[in-house]
Amino acid sequence: MRDTDLYTRILGIEAPWQVSVVEVEMASREVIVQVKRKAGVKPCCPVCGKESPGYDSRWRRWRHLDTCQYKTILEANVPRVECPEHGVVTTSVPWAEPNSGFTAMFEALVIDWLQEATTSAVSRLMGLSWNAIDGIMQRAVKRGLARRGEIRARHLGVDETAFKKRHDYVTIVSDQSTGKVLHVGSDRKKAGLKQWYESLPKSHLQAIESVSMDMWPAFINATLESVPGAEEKIAFDKFHVAKYLGEAVDKVRRQEHKALMAEGREDLKGSKYDWLYNQANMTPEKRRDFRALRDSALKRARAWAIKELAMSLWGYVSKTWARKAWKRWLSWAMRCRLEPMTNVAKTIKEHLWGILNAIVLKVSNGPAEGLNSRIKTLKVRSRGFRNKQRFANAIYFHLGGLELYPAGISR
Numbered sequence: 431m432r433d434t435d436l437y438t439r440i441l442g443i444e445a446p447w448q449v450s451v452v453e454v455e456m457a458s459r460e461v462i463v464q465v466k467r468k469a470g471v472k473p474c475c476p477v478c479g480k481e482s483p484g485y486d487s488r489w490r491r492w493r494h495l496d497t498c499q500y501k502t503i504l505e506a507n508v509p510r511v512e513c514p515e516h517g518v519v520t521t522s523v524p525w526a527e528p529n530s531g532f533t534a535m536f537e538a539l540v541i542d543w544l545q546e547a548t549t550s551a552v553s554r555l556m557g558l559s560w561n562a563i564d565g566i567m568q569r570a571v572k573r574g575l576a577r578r579g580e581i582r583a584r585h586l587g588v589d590e591t592a593f594k595k596r597h598d599y600v601t602i603v604s605d606q607s608t609g610k611v612l613h614v615g616s617d618r619k620k621a622g623l624k625q626w627y628e629s630l631p632k633s634h635l636q637a638i639e640s641v642s643m644d645m646w647p648a649f650i651n652a653t654l655e656s657v658p659g660a661e662e663k664i665a666f667d668k669f670h671v672a673k674y675l676g677e678a679v680d681k682v683r684r685q686e687h688k689a690l691m692a693e694g695r696e697d698l699k700g701s702k703y704d705w706l707y708n709q710a711n712m713t714p715e716k717r718r719d720f721r722a723l724r725d726s727a728l729k730r731a732r733a734w735a736i737k738e739l740a741m742s743l744w745g746y747v748s749k750t751w752a753r754k755a756w757k758r759w760l761s762w763a764m765r766c767r768l769e770p771m772t773n774v775a776k777t778i779k780e781h782l783w784g785i786l787n788a789i790v791l792k793v794s795n796g797p798a799e800g801l802n803s804r805i806k807t808l809k810v811r812s813r814g815f816r817n818k819q820r821f822a823n824a825i826y827f828h829l830g831g832l833e834l835y836p837a838g839i840s841r
């Protein structure tokens with residue numbers, strides 16, 4: 431087999447193209463593969479596909495997969511056509527996407543590596559600039575988002591995740607059934623989320639069955655204003671409610687601890703975290719101590735009991751019964767004279783409608799929180815992101831469930 435035939439075959443070059451010359455440059459450790467169009471085949475306009483008269487042609491180069499560790503470059507003289515409808519346009523080649531300096535197979539390889547390693551690591555590995563690798567990643571995401579088609583998620587999760595500093599957040603909308611990120615918003619304001627909702631077809635907004643979230647006014651209002659019947663669909667997440675109650679119990683503990691220290695009682699020192707743990711995680715001995723403390727008439731025991739009762743009220747199936755139980759809980763919590771607890775109780779009272787929705791819809795932000803921790807891992811791995819656009823790109827790339835490969839490549 432001649433080397434040109436060999437390369438035609440291994441590169442998967444198809445008619446009317448064929449490999450005409452293969453040159454090995456020992457000094458630069460490069461293989462240059464020249465590809466030529468068969469004479470007599472008329473070029474087509476890449477937009478409409480109609481055969482069009484040739485205009486001129488230009489030499490172009492693409493980096494391809496290495497040949498035995500030699501950098502392999504494809505070269506071709508690519509015709510431009512003059513289409514009566516679309517003017518002068520460069521014809522497309524089957525091995526690369528328009529405007530890319532890499533063959534589709536090379537881009538697919540970089541995409542594979544990017545799943546495993548950071549942009550910097552891949553750029554070192556491939557001997558390419560950081561920007562070149564980032565460009566491949568950006569194109570992959572763009573391609574994936576364009577291919578994604580209509581979003582049909584019925585159970586959404588809306589959450590925020592910190593970008594760089596505290597108080598700088600992005601909004602993450604995910605599909606609760608597939609765990610895929612659907613949207614990354616550049617802040618956590620109402621307008622951004624509303625805009626995203628409005629980009630969806632009306633029929634889909636209608637079909638949304640639940641939107642799980644924290645009690646964040648911007649998310650609540652955006653959803654109320656955009657999703658039909660949102661009053662019955664917004665679900666305030668159990669874990670966020672648990673977090674607020676847990677923080678309030680801790681606050682009660684600290685206030686009481688201060689008071690006790692002033693009285694010279696140190697018996698409660700060092701048990702800060704016990705109150706936040708499940709009893710199930712404790713040794714029998716610890717559990718005994720814990721029970722003794724819990725059963726004592728201390729304020730924090732009361733606070734703890736209030737929290738525990740609230741957490742046991744998520745199993746209802748009927749909204750009516752759930753409402754009755756929560757109303758009883760609220761009247762207890764509001765009268766407990768422990769300020770941190772009554773504060774959370776007030777918040778819960780205002781948001782009870784969405785808590786009841788979460789209970790009967792049986793949804794939580796669990797899946798979104800799982801995504802959140804994967805996003806944190808991404809951030810740690812790449813030591814932060816220079817800007818939000820890059821951050822969003824990485825989230826879509828890794829967690830968007832997108833088809834990232836160039837056309838014609840599937841694995």
Ligand SMILES: [Zn+2]
Nearest residue numbers: 475478513516
């Ligand atoms: Zn055309």
